[in-house]
Amino acid sequence: MAQETSRDVGPIVLLGPPGAGKGTQAKRIMEKYLVPQVSTGDLLRYNVAQGTELGRAAQAVMARGELVSDDLVCEMVRQRLKQPDCHRGYILDGFPRTAAQAGWLDALLDDRLFDNSRPTRAWPIVIRLEVDYNELLCRITGRRSCPTCGRIYNIHFQPPAVDELCDVDGTKLETRNDDRLEVIQPRLAAYQEQTAPVADYYQRTGRLICVNGDQAVDEVTRQIFRIIEDHHS
Numbered sequence: 001m002a003q004e005t006s007r008d009v010g011p012i013v014l015l016g017p018p019g020a021g022k023g024t025q026a027k028r029i030m031e032k033y034l035v036p037q038v039s040t041g042d043l044l045r046y047n048v049a050q051g052t053e054l055g056r057a058a059q060a061v062m063a064r065g066e067l068v069s070d071d072l073v074c075e076m077v078r079q080r081l082k083q084p085d086c087h088r089g090y091i092l093d094g095f096p097r098t099a100a101q102a103g104w105l106d107a108l109l110d111d112r113l114f115d116n117s118r119p120t121r122a123w124p125i126v127i128r129l130e131v132d133y134n135e136l137l138c139r140i141t142g143r144r145s146c147p148t149c150g151r152i153y154n155i156h157f158q159p160p161a162v163d164e165l166c167d168v169d170g171t172k173l174e175t176r177n178d179d180r181l182e183v184i185q186p187r188l189a190a191y192q193e194q195t196a197p198v199a200d201y202y203q204r205t206g207r208l209i210c211v212n213g214d215q216a217v218d219e220v221t222r223q224i225f226r227i228i229e230d231h232h233s
């Protein structure tokens with residue numbers, strides 16, 4: 001994949017329900033444009049694994065499939081976006097997830113909340129991946145990921161070459177704690193109740209671009225790259 005390092009990409013927001021392919025596509029955007037993936041789910045899981053104060057506050061909430069409080073998540077994102085690797089742009093995967101988070105992000109980008117080490121200020125490219133409900137269930141229950149390199153697999157659609165082992169580094173693949181059937185339902189409900197209005201918010205402000213996420217991974221990637229190129233042309 002040809003890499004693009006010569007210009008600012010700005011913020012890219014990936015919206016979509018659990019299992020829509022946000023993480024899968026974020027990694028591909030990251031590889032092509034060399035801007036970091038800022039996944040609030042990954043950051044929270046890291047904090048849980050490290051046993052930080054944030055992780056201890058988030059652990060039980062995540063295990064129930066509910067959303068962590070806006071205050072905690074926004075502060076975590078603010079700290080992450082201050083890092084120098086975000087200056088050319090970044091991919092927000094799983095954020096914003098509530099109307100309050102979307103308003104907070106706009107304020108941040110409008111420079112009202114930020115201090116002197118601010119990231120790039122352009123308005124975000126907001127892309128929503130749309131996927132059929134039954135397909136989401138199949139994707140989530142089939143997901144496996146590599147704890148070493150983060151690569152995402154699916155036992156139905158994108159299996160590793162050797163059962164349960166990462167193609168890149170041979171690590172044993174893991175199933176996420178919240179990918180159990182009893183937690184998937186509350187996660188999808190939280191999306192409908194709290195995150196769908198975020199898409200409405202971007203729609204009203206004319207910034208929402210929808211992509212059919214039910215297509216093959218490569219085709220979804222092709223359409224996302226086209227959107228990014230069009231945005232900058």
Ligand code: AP5
Nearest residue numbers: 018019020021022023024040041068094139143153154217
């Ligand atoms: P988070 O980690 O963000 O999870 P999520 O939104 O539920 O999204 P997923 O990671 O499940 O799905 P994805 O869209 O990334 O799909 P993927 O690419 O893996 O959040 C987890 C929890 O953290 C939340 O429940 C909440 O508690 C907390 N949290 C996080 N952010 C928060 C916030 N902002 N505010 C409050 N709380 C927050 O793909 C899924 C599977 O499908 C994979 O197996 C993949 O291989 C496969 N696949 C992908 N694309 C395709 C395709 N086109 N065709 C076939 N298979 C495909």
